[in-house]
Amino acid sequence: MARPPDKTARAELLLAASEEFAAHGVEGTTIQAITVRAGRSKGAFYLHFDSKDTAFRALVESVFDGLASFLGDVVPTPKLGWGLAEVRAHWLATDVRAFEYVWRHRDVFRLVLSGGMCERFAFLTDAFALAASESIARWLRYGVAQGFYRADLDVEIASMMIGGAYDGLARELVGRKRKPRLTQWLAQFQGVFVGGLGAQVRPRRQDANGATTTPVPRVARRNRGVASRR
Amino acid sequence: MARPPDKTARAELLLAASEEFAAHGVEGTTIQAITVRAGRSKGAFYLHFDSKDTAFRALVESVFDGLASFLGDVVPTPKLGWGLAEVRAHWLATDVRAFEYVWRHRDVFRLVLSGGMCERFAFLTDAFALAASESIARWLRYGVAQGFYRADLDVEIASMMIGGAYDGLARELVGRKRKPRLTQWLAQFQGVFVGGLGAQVRPRRQDANGATTTPVPRVARRNRGVASRR
DNA sequence: CCGGTTATTGACCGCGCAGTCAAGAATGGC
DNA sequence: GCCATTCTTGACTGCGCGGTCAATAACCGG
Numbered sequence: 001m002a003r004p005p006d007k008t009a010r011a012e013l014l015l016a017a018s019e020e021f022a023a024h025g026v027e028g029t030t031i032q033a034i035t036v037r038a039g040r041s042k043g044a045f046y047l048h049f050d051s052k053d054t055a056f057r058a059l060v061e062s063v064f065d066g067l068a069s070f071l072g073d074v075v076p077t078p079k080l081g082w083g084l085a086e087v088r089a090h091w092l093a094t095d096v097r098a099f100e101y102v103w104r105h106r107d108v109f110r111l112v113l114s115g116g117m118c119e120r121f122a123f124l125t126d127a128f129a130l131a132a133s134e135s136i137a138r139w140l141r142y143g144v145a146q147g148f149y150r151a152d153l154d155v156e157i158a159s160m161m162i163g164g165a166y167d168g169l170a171r172e173l174v175g176r177k178r179k180p181r182l183t184q185w186l187a188q189f190q191g192v193f194v195g196g197l198g199a200q201v202r203p204r205r206q207d208a209n210g211a212t213t214t215p216v217p218r219v220a221r222r223n224r225g226v227a228s229r230r
Numbered sequence: 231m232a233r234p235p236d237k238t239a240r241a242e243l244l245l246a247a248s249e250e251f252a253a254h255g256v257e258g259t260t261i262q263a264i265t266v267r268a269g270r271s272k273g274a275f276y277l278h279f280d281s282k283d284t285a286f287r288a289l290v291e292s293v294f295d296g297l298a299s300f301l302g303d304v305v306p307t308p309k310l311g312w313g314l315a316e317v318r319a320h321w322l323a324t325d326v327r328a329f330e331y332v333w334r335h336r337d338v339f340r341l342v343l344s345g346g347m348c349e350r351f352a353f354l355t356d357a358f359a360l361a362a363s364e365s366i367a368r369w370l371r372y373g374v375a376q377g378f379y380r381a382d383l384d385v386e387i388a389s390m391m392i393g394g395a396y397d398g399l400a401r402e403l404v405g406r407k408r409k410p411r412l413t414q415w416l417a418q419f420q421g422v423f424v425g426g427l428g429a430q431v432r433p434r435r436q437d438a439n440g441a442t443t444t445p446v447p448r449v450a451r452r453n454r455g456v457a458s459r460r
Numbered sequence: 461c462c463g464g465t466t467a468t469t470g471a472c473c474g475c476g477c478a479g480t481c482a483a484g485a486a487t488g489g490c
Numbered sequence: 491g492c493c494a495t496t497c498t499t500g501a502c503t504g505c506g507c508g509g510t511c512a513a514t515a516a517c518c519g520g
Contacts, residue, residue, distance in 0.1 A: 003465075
């Protein structure tokens with residue numbers, strides 16, 4: 001008995017919200033704009049969400065859930081026994097699938113990665129960031145144990161760097177107008193990390209500056225700052 | 231004749247604005263809050279700035295001007311004739327100085343790098359991003375020409391990666407509570423880029439996936455996403 | 461076709477902020 | 491001390507937005 005709820009309302013509102021967020025940012029979007037775009041009333045919005053923040057949170061959570069599914073499908077243990085070739089092929093494939101996913105949902109990721117996000121939403125991404133960072137560290141340790149990587153690698157710093165580089169890659173990706181060749185991108189990316197920029201065999205040598213370091217910089221530019229958009 | 235203007239007002243307001251922005255984000259900061267913190271009246275604010283955006287822009291521009299001064303103090307040309315050692319030492323030193331600067335102004339950089347910034351302020355960072363990216367590419371090409379780097383390096387992709395990694399490093403830095411050992415950080419950072427993660431001499435070999443690539447991935451985790459905070 | 465139930469609507473309210481401006485304070489010249 | 495000039499103030503205004511709720515529409519079983 002009684003009128004049944006319109007099951008499509010929530011999904012339509014969420015879609016409209018994501019479009020408005022993408023166009024004007026979270027802060028710059030009014031609830032009115034969302035409801036107009038969805039062709040719904042303001043009341044309908046409050047029927048499904050407590051506030052704009054709730055809607056945004058729902059949006060980000062659903063997208064991150066999808067992304068997290070790419071993490072941890074294989075956990076490296078000593079028993080795994082994968083050679084460099086298998087590991088390489090498997091993870092390149094996984095990377096490509098993950099980045100395809102990011103590209104598909106680039107409107108939402110753009111919000112998360114470049115502005116729009118208030119400090120108050122950081123917890124949404126932190127869980128993923130932590131899981132990703134740990135996954136990187138696990139594989140680095142596995143590689144060291146298997147002899148793939150140099151024994152003096154500072155796993156802490158290296159995983160931070162690699163995580164940051166993926167982060168930067170994602171930022172670059174979501175800023176693009178056209179989809180780049182992801183497989184080529186990622187292969188280059190991984191090639192640089194594994195093989196370095198160096199031309200040839202460099203003798204390992206103790207660095208003057210400190211700590212564990214090996215060879216050292218050079219390319220490292222002072223550049224810093226924000227990676228180029230577009 | 232007549233009352234002279236208070237020269238300190240503008241600086242005081244800008245300082246107060248940066249503190250409020252840091253605490254509540256740009257959107258979350260009210261002009262009232264800025265003026266209260268500065269111990270000035272609302273009218274005083276409008277005497278010096280057209281709007282909140284103008285103040286934010288002034289703040290970011292001044293900080294980026296300082297950062298840009300680290301770029302391009304030496305331009306690599308074939309005549310330069312620097313060996314790997316000189317280049318390395320010079321740029322590590324420059325990186326350290328630049329990151330010290332970022333640390334000193336981390337409140338502002340945090341706003342620029344992680345949220346708070348609306349799309350509408352992107353142009354503020356784009357000029358720097360472009361300059362930095364070009365600087366990286368120049369040095370990469372120099373390194374290839376001098377034989378430091380492998381000849382088949384895709385400068386386009388590599389400079390994007392490196393820029394992104396610096397970006398990530400800066401993001402990580404501004405999220406820290408305590409200042410890390412920057413010299414060690416940057417030496418590791420550059421070490422990984424130049425030498426790679428690989429354990430030993432790997433024979434150069436043609437990759438199956440495509441293009442110019444050399445060895446290939448492995449560590450590359452699917453991780454992606456947001457680098458860990460804190 | 462009717463009455464009971466639930467979904468949906470959009471005009472309305474109040475708050476809080478950006479921006480204004482007339483009144484008043486500070487200063488310098490005389 | 492007094493006037494002319496410029497700086498400084500903060501109460502005030504209008505507006506736009508988030509959030510509410512009484513009225514209405516849609517639906518169901520009988």
